[in-house]
Amino acid sequence: MNLVYINSANGLSKAALETVTYAKKLGSDVAVVTNGGADSSVLSTLGTYGASLVLQDSSLDGQDPGQLVKLVAAAAQKIGATTIIFSHDLIGKAVAPRLSVRLKAGLVAGAVALPEANGNIKVNVFSGKAFGYVKVNTATRIISLLPNSIQPETNSTACSVEAFDAQAGSSAIKVLATKKPEGAIPLPEAELVVSAGRGLKGPENWGIVEDLASALGAATACSRPVADIGWRPHHEHVGQTGVAIRPNLYIAAGISGAIQHLAGVNGSKVIVVINTDAEAPFFKAADYGIVGDAFEVLPRFTEAVKKFKAAQH
Amino acid sequence: MNILVCISKAPDTTSKIAFTNGDTQFDENGVQYIVNPYDEWYALVRALELKEAQGGNVTIITVGSAADDAVIRKALAIGADDAVRIDAPATDAYFTAMQIAEYAKGKGFDLILTGKETIDYNGSQVAGMLAEALELPFVSVATKLDVAGSTVKAEREIVGGVQEVEVATPVVISCAKGMAEQRIPNMRGIMAARTKPLTVVAPTALDALTTYASYSMPAAKSSVKLIDPNNLDELVTLLHNEAKVI
Ligand SMILES: Cc1cc2nc3c(=O)[nH]c(=O)nc-3n(C[C@H](O)[C@H](O)[C@H](O)COP(=O)(O)OP(=O)(O)OC[C@H]3O[C@@H](n4cnc5c(N)ncnc54)[C@H](O)[C@@H]3O)c2cc1C
Numbered sequence: 241m242n243l244v245y246i247n248s249a250n251g252l253s254k255a256a257l258e259t260v261t262y263a264k265k266l267g268s269d270v271a272v273v274t275n276g277g278a279d280s281s282v283l284s285t286l287g288t289y290g291a292s293l294v295l296q297d298s299s300l301d302g303q304d305p306g307q308l309v310k311l312v313a314a315a316a317q318k319i320g321a322t323t324i325i326f327s328h329d330l331i332g333k334a335v336a337p338r339l340s341v342r343l344k345a346g347l348v349a350g351a352v353a354l355p356e357a358n359g360n361i362k363v364n365v366f367s368g369k370a371f372g373y374v375k376v377n378t379a380t381r382i383i384s385l386l387p388n389s390i391q392p393e394t395n396s397t398a399c400s401v402e403a404f405d406a407q408a409g410s411s412a413i414k415v416l417a418t419k420k421p422e423g424a425i426p427l428p429e430a431e432l433v434v435s436a437g438r439g440l441k442g443p444e445n446w447g448i449v450e451d452l453a454s455a456l457g458a459a460t461a462c463s464r465p466v467a468d469i470g471w472r473p474h475h476e477h478v479g480q481t482g483v484a485i486r487p488n489l490y491i492a493a494g495i496s497g498a499i500q501h502l503a504g505v506n507g508s509k510v511i512v513v514i515n516t517d518a519e520a521p522f523f524k525a526a527d528y529g530i531v532g533d534a535f536e537v538l539p540r541f542t543e544a545v546k547k548f549k550a551a552q553h
Numbered sequence: 554m555n556i557l558v559c560i561s562k563a564p565d566t567t568s569k570i571a572f573t574n575g576d577t578q579f580d581e582n583g584v585q586y587i588v589n590p591y592d593e594w595y596a597l598v599r600a601l602e603l604k605e606a607q608g609g610n611v612t613i614i615t616v617g618s619a620a621d622d623a624v625i626r627k628a629l630a631i632g633a634d635d636a637v638r639i640d641a642p643a644t645d646a647y648f649t650a651m652q653i654a655e656y657a658k659g660k661g662f663d664l665i666l667t668g669k670e671t672i673d674y675n676g677s678q679v680a681g682m683l684a685e686a687l688e689l690p691f692v693s694v695a696t697k698l699d700v701a702g703s704t705v706k707a708e709r710e711i712v713g714g715v716q717e718v719e720v721a722t723p724v725v726i727s728c729a730k731g732m733a734e735q736r737i738p739n740m741r742g743i744m745a746a747r748t749k750p751l752t753v754v755a756p757t758a759l760d761a762l763t764t765y766a767s768y769s770m771p772a773a774k775s776s777v778k779l780i781d782p783n784n785l786d787e788l789v790t791l792l793h794n795e796a797k798v799i
Contacts, residue, residue: 253712303718305681305691330712334693337681340647346762347646349676360766367672368771369570375766412690413718416706420714429712432799456799467730474696474730475710480566480672481590482730489798500566503672506771510796512788513777523777528791532782544785548793 241269243321247302249276255327257392264290273315275300280401287399295404305334310408328384336384346376352389367480367503387429430459433487437463439494443471448538455545479504493534497522554609556600557662562624563589572768591668598733601632616643629746630738641756648761650682663722669729680727696731
């Protein structure tokens, strides 16, 4: 049986459904282990994606990776899991490495695809400039799946939800405050991203970027200098030393396309570049290019998107 | 306060990425190595700031061969007090983390800091593995870090936001942007680094749990389709019908 860890404290994210789909496609029964007090009617919908069992420890809030590793290890032992899947998100990145040591099981961090025929698993290396194929040398393997690498797929299975007490002890981490911008789409999970760089000239001009993003239902991102000078928050900085993303659509306005920027975004399925300079290096990595002034093109783009959306209804 | 900062070498961000030996090995030909930016800009600089404010010692540690001493000297030039190199190639994250854990065990470090990931293998694995091996709490992807006595206050990234947390030392923390600003070593630092102690430690016998079997390069993009800046309807139509992303 394959085991998937999901944090369901805030409901089921798309990344969670991706991990269940991935586990099911590996070709055996799927059990899910989760923390948080989600309703069993919510958790049992994981059956739609192929899970047949959900083990829920509602006593854990999911803030301490030291507790979560005990939870996942206990569940893995209970069901005899040989493959354990996480999302390669902020929780997976904290818990999967701990589990690797605890179980002495090889970890493939940031898988972007199902295993190859020889069992090796593809990951991004060199910040997306190349791919590596990881061979796991142990009988039990742990895989953390990069968000947006596969789409959730239904595979209806009867699913039971069981209470599970992992006896994970007390939390070593005390949460003092949590800040989550309302309604914002977490950048690593976003399917559509509108990004802008120094070409926007100042933070007061970001309204036209946000307008396009909201018309599309996209997240916003930026180049490094823009975050460095404080025009935009650090968590929006994408690239080799920022967040690496692979949305379906990446729109870059006023960004030159330096190698360090491209490294974090060239896993995007489609790239649109808007730049006044026809020689900007970003055009070489783009699928669609507009040589033009972002201050004129972005508002027109927003209008065109609104028109398109209105026509669809 | 005793701080251990784990540093890794990483190819300079402008390096040409290529592979040799039937695409099974990274081609190091002409590659310049730097200190992994997250380790240097955030973990190391914040460790130095804490030491400057409160006293203590900053030790850097890396798992690598003698060829990596240049990278170690650079971190010493920025201000670390001393350095340790576990004398073995860093075959995988598990091997690396277990070597560092073996060294750190019982040495009384209050803080063990790493970068949030390396820019070559991007695994974000070593810090969490170290925490588990040393049975310590772990704050992952911290963007702020303050210490008062044995109480650590940190800000960390969570899915869709940030969170302020409190934890007691000793603790393992992986560091990201926001925590500190890059420091450029000055001449005095560079001179002093030459004579700072660098201890070379023999590795413990241990097998890697994973192997990079091979590598590939992404398929080249076909050339860009240029759109008239006055006809954004065309772009939207293409994104819908051709690219199928909206
Ligand atoms: C170690 C290292 C790590 C780095 N990591 C990152 C990283 O992770 N992410 C990152 O982004 N960068 C990173 N960089 C920086 C990178 O090299 C570039 O300097 C940076 O990406 C440039 O940002 P930019 O494109 O916004 O600005 P610029 O290079 O200044 O480009 C601005 C662009 O806007 C265009 N423009 C100007 N006006 C307009 C207009 N009105 N309409 C449309 N276009 C306009 C210009 O033609 C130009 O192409 C790193 C650098 C180093 C050395």
